[in-house]
Amino acid sequence: MTAQISIQGLTKTFPGRNESAAFTALSGISLDIPANEFVCLLGPSGCGKSTLLGLIAGHEQPTDGAVVVGGTRVTGPAAQRGMVFQQYALFPWYTVEDNVRLGLKVQGLSAREQMERTERMLRAVHLWDHRRKFPRELSGGMKQRAAIARTLAIDPDVLLMDEPFGALDEQTRNRLQDELLSIWQGSRRTVVFVTHSVQEAVTLADRVVVMAHDKGRIVAELPVSLPRPRDRMSVEFVEAEREVSACLKRAESSNAPNVIA
Ligand SMILES: Nc1ncnc2c1ncn2[C@@H]1O[C@H](COP(=O)(O)OP(=O)(O)OP(=O)(O)O)[C@@H](O)[C@H]1O
Numbered sequence: 001m002t003a004q005i006s007i008q009g010l011t012k013t014f015p016g017r018n019e020s021a022a023f024t025a026l027s028g029i030s031l032d033i034p035a036n037e038f039v040c041l042l043g044p045s046g047c048g049k050s051t052l053l054g055l056i057a058g059h060e061q062p063t064d065g066a067v068v069v070g071g072t073r074v075t076g077p078a079a080q081r082g083m084v085f086q087q088y089a090l091f092p093w094y095t096v097e098d099n100v101r102l103g104l105k106v107q108g109l110s111a112r113e114q115m116e117r118t119e120r121m122l123r124a125v126h127l128w129d130h131r132r133k134f135p136r137e138l139s140g141g142m143k144q145r146a147a148i149a150r151t152l153a154i155d156p157d158v159l160l161m162d163e164p165f166g167a168l169d170e171q172t173r174n175r176l177q178d179e180l181l182s183i184w185q186g187s188r189r190t191v192v193f194v195t196h197s198v199q200e201a202v203t204l205a206d207r208v209v210v211m212a213h214d215k216g217r218i219v220a221e222l223p224v225s226l227p228r229p230r231d232r233m234s235v236e237f238v239e240a241e242r243e244v245s246a247c248l249k250r251a252e253s254s255n256a257p258n259v260i261a
Helices: 051-056 095-104 111-124 140-152 171-187 198-204 236-252
Strands: 003-014 023-034 038-042 064-069 083-085 159-162 189-195 205-209 216-221
Touching: 003 051, 003 189, 023 051, 023 064, 023 189, 023 216, 038 051, 038 198, 051 064, 051 083, 051 159, 051 189, 083 140, 095 111, 095 140, 111 140, 111 171, 140 171, 171 198, 189 198, 198 236, 205 236, 216 236
Parallel strands: 038 189, 038 205, 083 159, 159 189
Antiparallel strands: 003 023, 003 064, 205 216
């Protein structure tokens, strides 16, 4: 199968104040992600997960190599690639409903389509009854659900999520993971999801890609074949967590060997 996202020998060097201060966050990274796959990027802090996501989004330009999405080289942001950040990025002066509808308006949808799609997405994330509230009146979990609804409403082919549940308490986080999965199972998109949490990766992913500090080197690609919904307490789940944790530990040590599963 041809990959929907093809990351080809990707290198990203951030310029410093002078040449010796330049910093290479990613060097020669390659990864193929087929359509409809749910991939989690896992790795120690600072290994380059957000940098890789920003390059797929087109927010950053590679120093070398390329990101190809749907056969086209990424040269900048596009509605086809929707991003959800850890911080909710909602417009504070708009209601929940208007935050979702704004993106659809920008896309040129008719008023009727804007209303229908906004309602469908807000119902999917259980915020329809809160649609007239402003972001300051919402809990952290509700704000993140609104941000997800806003991105999903645009109907992107690729959903890029940078630790979207990182700031939430465990219970809210588990609930939102389940909600995200049920939306994803209803209308599959390709998802690239950055997380620090082994449990989150095993809950969500078809495949966990483990990156190391060493210029974002990919040390493991671990398929998670547990059936969904996944029981976080089951023996099989705990076994998968153990396997992913062991890889992450290897990634945290600088001389990690390549263990591509
Ligand atoms: N704009 C920038 N200029 C210079 N260096 C940067 C820039 N953005 C990121 N970096 C550096 O690149 C490296 C990778 O950062 P990145 O944010 O991608 O890591 P991460 O794996 O997402 O980390 P975390 O898990 O802590 O969010 C870090 O050392 C960071 O300091």
